[in-house]
Amino acid sequence: MEKLIELYTQWRGAEPANVQQIPGGGSNRTYFRLTDKQGQSVIGVIGTSRDEDHAFIYLTKHFSRLQMPVPKILAASDDQLRYLQTDLGSMSLFDAIRGGREAGGRYTLKEQELLRRTIRELPKMQMQGARDLDFENCYPQAEFDVDSVLFDLNYFKYCFLKATEIDFHELKLEADFRLMAKDLTSEQSDSFLYRDFQARNVMLDHDGNPWFIDYQGGRKGPFYYDVASFLWQASAKYPHKLRRELVYEYYNSLKNYIEVPTVRHFVNRLSLFVLFRTLQVLGAYGFRGYFEQKKHFIESIPPAIQNLRELLASSTPWHYPYLMEILQKLTELPQFQQIETVASRADGYKTTDLNPYKAHPQDGPATFSKYDAQGPLVVKVFSFSYRNGIPEDESGNGGGYVFDCRSTHNPGRYEPYKKLTGLDEPVIRFLEDDGEILTFLDSVYKLADAHVRRYIQRGFTSLMFSFGCTGGQHRSVYSAQHLAEHIHEKFGIEVRVEHREQKIKQTFEAKKI
Structure with missing residues (x-):
């Protein structure tokens, strides 16, 4: 902390009048808001990995030169374990759309517009941001490849699947994993893969414009990955109709930067990355939830399983028969079954059918607000x-x-x-x-x-x-x-x-x- 204050003093010419620690993300970095006597603030960061911090500092300077909506690096220590960046405020997209999320996916028009603005900006970051970018500065690797795919799939296998005690054949599952890894990396891509593109990593200015943070894990890779990461975030509960609209919002924005694939090809490739991303996050939820006993991750498992359930029920032709068999068993486990009706309360009074609506095929399953199923009336x-x-x-x-x-x-x-x-x-x-x-x-x-x-x-x-x-x-x-x-x-x-x-x-x- 003393060295961060020293860095600020060297940059500003005076010590900060106030230092406040602020919540961080899932990394080991520690964040502080340092404010001078005039009330001007910057964000100070203390990291634990030089390589990871170097990646963020390099990428941020690169994106800033291209006038991307990212913070600016104001100062950095020689070892790059401490640095100062512009303060983008405290309003994240995740916080701004909290109401729709807590209402079970009923997003207001204002919240939907914030999502549209964000997804429209993503292709610019991916395509323009990749120009003249030296991917060797990325952390922990320069490119999305077969090895990184297999690492994430085995993370799912050992940290989540095994914890459910489902019996499976290691070699058969490994064969499908390798086939999926080959498919995921089959297309050449020169774009920047953000990797952790989610609502928590988008800050909003006073006009509701998105600014991007926490891209230090980015690398060269397919653009589909970030769309899957953003729109199929388990806790977001985006309804099918809104998600579909946002996919096409992204697709139309992508046309400004590259010659886009056909809609059918785009949708099929995206579905594959959605499946991969779902398995990847389940691995993370398993480790953070089952092993580290963090409540937030345990609570995120049921909506992630629901995403998986919808994927398996879609018309997408999957070419991994054994993996599909195991995933189907996974979605059918009693602990992951959603309770759709309540016959009666323990006190004997009338209760409710929780699903009174028949959903339109294009709109996906009906969602419910926090006021549903609280009865009796x-x-x-x-x-x-x-x-x-x-x-x-x-x-x-x-x-x-x-x-x-x-x-x-x-x-x-x-x-x-x-x-x-x-x-x-x-x-x-x-x-x-x-x-x-x-x-x-x-x-x-x-x-x-x-x-x-x-x-x-x-x-x-x-x-x-x-x-x-x-x-x-x-x-x-x-x-x-x-x-x-x-x-x-x-x-x-x-x-x-x-x-x-x-x-x-x-x-x-x-x-x-």
Whole structure:
């Protein structure tokens, strides 16, 4: 640390006013944000591998000369184990799209645009960045070759596959590994292979433009690898439709730099690299998760297995019969099976089918938000006076349906009913003899039934209906009470009704199944 401060002082002419350690990635490098008295900051890095640090410094200077969106090297120690680089801020693409990821793959238009901007920039880095690049400076090797492929495939075999205790024939599996390695390296490529191109390694500026970091493991190699690495990142949960759109976004951007292969050839080659990358990351997850017991990597295994499951179910013609047999067994292991339905809760209440949608073939399997499957559903029904405002939804879900009862015949206009409410028999008789409220509620029931049914299927926990009228005394009270009783009778779920202006609350308990 003292030597990093010394390097900063030599570069800046004064010691930093503040030094803050910041989270690093999966490497052994340590990162610090060093800030001067004017609030200007740079990133200081302490490494443990001279060769790895040299690769990053060399590549960064090379890319900077080509005006690529990368940080600049400001200073470096003689042994290159410490260096300073420009501060690209704290917002990574991974953080910026957190909402879509946590919503099970439902990315907003803004998040999708950030992904498109990033994937459009990748070919520039790969193709222009390779010009006049001396790949001998790359770490740990200059080029993607058969040996590096076999290393990663055996990493998968020993760190993941063996941990599952699946029986397999070593020689048969090795034969398919070698065939795959030959296929992966069969095309000559002069592009720069980023190798660890993922959302965590993309920083965003204030305008949402992508800047690239952590490419020190890059080398000469096929461009398909980075597309597979980025779009099939297990934890990202990109839906099939969005992923397909981003693939074509990349393909069209690639046309600006090289004569592209046909779409069919591109897609077939990409599928092969997706399979390879999936096995590679499973090897890493196995080592980091099963052996080092790191929770994040263990949690990443199920979505990676799902990626593998989808690959095996695709129309891609795989030419590795024994490997496919083993991978099929892997996806069928009980610990990797996704639970798609829940028959009932332990307490005996109704629960949900977690997959109410039939996915379109072009869109892939349906994804689910963090609110799915949390059931059971509780419905809240309110009556209120518009004079006092619409009831607030304490669940934070926005209040659901609000129905205006003021178009129906108002018993409050007649002296005998002025001091009564919609719960009293004379008012009920008036409204039902008149009939307008019954026609009104018939439409409400159709909407409510469809909504409640879907919420139960999806396992949502809260739904709210509110009925308003002039005083919150007659028509709204009648409507709220009858809808609450209707839902409880039909669906057997818990329903809470509150007549706000009358200060009356009632709960219909969920029925045991």
